[in-house]
Amino acid sequence: xxxxxxxxxxxxxxxxxxxxxxxxxxxxxxxxxxxxxxxxxxxxxxxxxxxxxxxxxxxxxxxxxxxxxxxxxxxxxxxxxxxxxxxxxxxxxxxxxxxxxxxxxxxxxxxxxxxxxxxxxxxxxxxxxxxxxxxxxxxxxxxxxxxxxxxxxxxxxxxxxxxxxxxxxxxxxxxxxxxxxxxxxxxxxxxxxxxxxxxxxxxxxxxxxxxxxxxxxxxxxxxxxxxxxxxxxxxxxxxxxxxxxxxxxxxxxxxxxxxxxxxxxxxxxxxxxxxxxxxxxxxxxxxxxxxxxxxxxxxxxxxxxxxxxxxxxxxxxxxxxxxxxxxxxxxxxxxxxxxxxxxxxxxxxxxxxxxxxxxxxxxxxxxxxxxxxxxxxxxxxxxxxxxxxxxxxxxxxxxxxxxxxxxxxxxxxxxxxxxxxxxxxxxxxxxx
Numbered sequence: 268x269x270x271x272x273x274x275x276x277x278x279x280x281x282x283x284x285x286x287x288x289x290x291x292x293x294x295x296x297x298x299x300x301x302x303x304x305x306x307x308x309x310x311x312x313x314x315x316x317x318x319x320x321x322x323x324x325x326x327x328x329x330x331x332x333x334x335x336x337x338x339x340x341x342x343x344x345x346x347x348x349x350x351x352x353x354x355x356x357x358x359x360x361x362x363x364x365x366x367x368x369x370x371x372x373x374x375x376x377x378x379x380x381x382x383x384x385x386x387x388x389x390x391x392x393x394x395x396x397x398x399x400x401x402x403x404x405x406x407x408x409x410x411x412x413x414x415x416x417x418x419x420x421x422x423x424x425x426x427x428x429x430x431x432x433x434x435x436x437x438x439x440x441x442x443x444x445x446x447x448x449x450x451x452x453x454x455x456x457x458x459x460x461x462x463x464x465x466x467x468x469x470x471x472x473x474x475x476x477x478x479x480x481x482x483x484x485x486x487x488x489x490x491x492x493x494x495x496x497x498x499x500x501x502x503x504x505x506x507x508x509x510x511x512x513x514x515x516x517x518x519x520x521x522x523x524x525x526x527x528x529x530x531x532x533x534x535x536x537x538x539x540x541x542x543x544x545x546x547x548x549x550x551x552x553x554x555x556x557x558x559x560x561x562x563x564x565x566x567x568x569x570x571x572x573x574x575x576x577x578x579x580x581x582x583x584x585x586x587x588x589x590x591x592x593x594x595x596x597x598x599x600x601x602x603x604x605x606x607x608x609x610x611x612x613x614x615x616x617x618x619x620x621x622x623x624x625x626x627x628x629x630x631x632x633x634x635x636x637x638x639x640x641x642x643x644x645x646x647x648x649x650x651x652x653x654x655x656x657x658x659x660x661x662x663x664x665x666x667x668x669x670x671x672x673x674x675x676x677x678x679x680x681x682x683x684x685x686x687x688x689x690x691x692x693x694x695x696x697x698x699x
Contacts, residue, residue: 290435290451290455290458290669290682290683290684290689293680293681293682293683295679295680295681296333296677296678296679296680301333301334301335301336302334302335302336302364302365302422303335303336303338303361303362303363303364303365304329304335304336304337304338304363304364304365304366304367304418304422305337305338305343305358305361305363305365305366305367305389306322306325306326306329306337306338306340306367307322307340307343307346307347307348307366307367307368307369308320308322308323308340308346309321309322309348309368309369309370309371309382309384310348310369310370310371311370311371312370312371312372312373313371313372313373313380317371317404317407318404318405318407319407319408319411321369321371321382321407321410321411321414322367322369322411324408324411324412324415324454324456325367325411325414325415325418327454328411328412328415328419328429328454329415329418329419331454331680332419332678333673333677333678333679333680334423334678335422338361338363342361343357343361344357344360344361345357347368348368348369348370349368349370349383349385350368350385350387350394350397352368353366353368353387355387355389355392358389359389359390363389364388364389364390365386365387365388365389365418365422366386366387366389367384367385367386367387367414367418368384368385368387369382369383369384369385369414370382370383371383371407374401378403378404379401379402379403380401380402380403380404380407381399381400381401382399382400382401382402382407382410382414383397383398383399383400384397384398384414385397386417386418386421395421396417396418396421398414398417400413400414408452408456408457409430412429412430412452412453413429413430415427415429415430416428416429416430425653425655426653426697427653428453428651428652428653428655428656428694428697429452429453429454430453430697430698430699431453431651431652431694431695431696431697431698432450432451432452432453432477432694432695432698433450433451433452433453433455433649433658433692433693433694433695434448434449434450434461434471434472434473434480434691434692434693434695435448435449435451435471435669435689435690435691435692435693436448436449436468436469436471436689436690436691437449437684437687437688437689437690438467438667438687438688438690439686439687439688441686441687442463442687444463444464444465445465446463446464446465446466446467446468447460447462447463447468448460448461448462448463448468448471448480448482449461450497453651453694453695455682461480461495461497461500462482462484462495462502464484464486465486466484466485466486467484467485468482468483468484468485469482469483469484469490469513469691470482470483470513470514470515470691471691471693472515472516472517472693473517473693473694473695473696474517474521475517475518475519475520475521475696476521476696477497477695477696477697477698478496478497478498479494479495479496479497479517480494480495480497480693481493481494481495481505481515481516481517481524482495482515483512483513483514483515487504487507489509489510489512490511490512490513491504491505491506491507491508491512492504492505492506492512492513492515492524492526493505494515494524494541505524505539505544506526506528508528508529508530509529509530510528510529510530510534511527511528511529511534512526512527512528512529512530513526513527513528513534513557514526514527514557514558514559516559516560516561517561518538518561518565519561519563519564519565520565521541522540522541522542523538523539523540523541524538524539524541525537525538525549525559525560525561525568526538526539526559527556527557527558527559528546531548533552533553533554533555533556534555534556534557535548535549535550535551535552535556536548536549536550536556536557536559536568536570536583537549538568538585549568549583549585549588550570550572550583550590552572552574554572554573554574555572555573556570556571556572556574556581557570557571557572558570558571558601558602558603560603560604560605561605562582562605562609563605563606563607563608563609564609565585566584566585566586567582567583567584567585568582568583568585569581569582569593569603569604569605569612570582570583570603571600571601571602571603575592577598577599578599578600578601579592579593579594579595579600580592580593580594580600580601580603580612580614580629581593593612593629593631594614594629595634596616596618596634596636597616597617597618597619597636598617598618598619598620599615599616599617599624600614600615600616600617600629601614601615602614602615602646602647602648603629604648604649604650606650606654606674607654610630610631610632611628611629611630611631612628612629612631613626613627613628613648613650613657613674614626614627614628614629614648615627615645615646615647615648616629616636616638623641623642623643623644623645624644624645624646625638625639625640625641625645626638626639626640626645626648626657626659626672627639627640628674637676638676639657639672639674639676640659640661640670640672640676640679642661642662642670643661643662643663644661644662645659645660645661645670646659646660646661646690647659647660647690647691647692649692649693649694650674650694651694652694652695652696652697653697654674655673655674656671656672656673656674656678656694657671657672657673657674658670658671658682658692658694659671659672659692660689660690660691660692663681663683666688667688667689667690668681668682668683668684668688668689669681669682669683669689669690669692670682
């Protein structure tokens, strides 16, 4: 059976799946020598045709990282489904470093389907991992993502993030409700509308456990912050202040929400205690303070401020209220998000007015900035929970699309939509 700690995924999938254009990954840059891997089509020992091909989802997942090169099944010399049928010489001849085989069976007198897989190191002729996972047919895609995570971690040593989700905002003037907040698998599959309306939606963000989201909606006539439960769809309006209310972000423990409000004058950073709804002002400056994010330990906030005459990144200690400037290179630094190591952060950077806005990584210890992207009007970076990739919004012509780049800049891919503009992505935490 699927582990209980994976049930949140099943709850999510029980939401009404309203039809909308699916996002599709298009790799634009990969590593020079991707790992050759053979993913044999899984044997289906049952009647009918399965809705999702587990092996194809796994193959696409690994290929989309830019780090793996799956072998075309048409070129395979054999198609084993369990260890006893594997002849390693076949796969060495094809130049494959790794081999994944499996079979799918239906349990007797049950709606449950069992997926059995085995993963091998071809050169060592060694079985690395194997597992039998049970679920319903509607859960096959979740099972495929879980297997992808296991394979990715076994090869790279980094936990996979295929079983995570992304939030994003779409805008399509042809629709009755042109603004939509959508959620999809990390590969863009199974898009679902979480909220839609005639007024703009902005700044979606996840709670640390993935059970809730917060975002900004203009449905009341001005920007207000809402919180929504993923499984039930129940929404609550958290703010009802005049002026600007924006940029919500959950604390690492999920008990507080940092935000921006101009309720007392200029836009400043506030923190709301989600248990008591008590609001605490954190910054108090005549310039604009905006776009807060939390340090990994929750002891400080990083934010964008124009107090240096152009947007730069600052940090405020929540106990002492000591504020310091973190960025000095470039005339525009904004929307910073700290990596788990506490020493590197992803941000939107521009050196001078002649340059484009780029997603970059700032090393705080050395003060160096490494540019990751060279697309158009890059904005809204969000870091994958395994810190391997950054998803962000950009432009192709006059159309908004999503892009992703690895944290080392070697792998890049686009995630365009078939219609409308897509913007403001937010990558979920691990959902188990």
